[in-house]
Amino acid sequence: MSELIKQETFEVAPEKLRTWQGRKEWFFNRDDTDHYEQYYEGPYKEQEVWQKKTLAGLIKQDDRVKTLLEFGCGTTRFTRWWHEIGLEATGGDISPFMLAQGVQLFGGDLVLADSHNMPFKDHSFDALAFVTTFEYYQNPVAVIREAVRVGKYGIIFGMMNRNTPKLIRRRVQQAFGKNNYYTxxxxxxxxxxxDLVAEALPDRKYTIDWNATGLPKWFPKQQWKVPYGDFFGFHVKLLDV
Incomplete structure (x- = not known):
């Protein structure tokens, strides 16, 4: 896979490191990016276990998928993990601050690029992955279309769910400037x-499978096909290739 990525030197103007899509983003703020790995190693660690189980259960149902490009890979938290379940993973991200950590933690290929214009040929990978990053795209339809151009067999999403009691907490934190991640x-x-996938891919044939997780510890199930929980995995499997 390394032949797909060229080594380049990126010179980015200071103002470009503060904004993207015409707005300030947390992943261009060192105060936020420097603590990203610590967040997963702290109270979020148990939730991460179930998130990975959910994503693995979906993507492994398609035995055509051997290679995967994760866009918005950040510090490569999940990019490293894809290898653990037998997938050859490459990472891409728009944030040089996140990738600067990723290159220290991940031995595979990484690329600094925008998800709306991925620097890869058609069908360079078997699948595309977005893990808690798709929520930040202002033109998600364009990103989905770009993803199926590069990912031959489909897309796997890991999403922060709107259907969760924690949505209120997220919005309160946001209102008081206490959590830049959700702004x-x-x-x-x-x-x-x-519905968004249907809008983006009106002429494609595909199936969709999903599972939700991120449920309270006391709850008898930690994964289910009910659209409630802090996180859900969502797999678009293309059939017309």
Whole structure:
């Protein structure tokens, strides 16, 4: 896969490191990006276990998928993990601050690029992955179309769910400037993401499968096909290739 990525030196103007899509984003703020890995190693670690189980259960149902490009890979938290379940993963991100950490943690290929214009030929990978990053795209339809151009067999999404009691907490934190991670995020449900995929891919044949997780510890199930929970995995499997 390394032949797909060229080594380049990126010189980015200071103002470009503060904004993207015409707005300030947390992933261009060192105060936020420097603590990203610590966030997963702290109270979020148990939720991460179930998120990975959910994503693995979906993507492994398509035995055509051997290679994967994760866009919005950040520090490569999940990019490293795809290898653990037998997938050859490459990472892409728009944030040089996140990738600067990623290159220290991940031995595979990484590319600094915009998800709306991925620097890869058609069908360079078997699948595309977006893990808690799709929520930040202002033109999600364009990103989906770009994803199926580069990913031959489909897309796997890991999403922060709008259908969760924690949505109120997220919005309160946002209103008081206590959590920069959610300031520009748009939260989806399985139903709203399904509608978005239909808008983006009107002429394609595909199936959709999803599972929700991120349920309270006391709850008898930690994964289910009910659209409630802090997180859901969502797999678009293309059939017309």
């Amino acid at each position: 520009t995020a748009h939260f989806y449900t399985p139903a709203s993401l399904k």
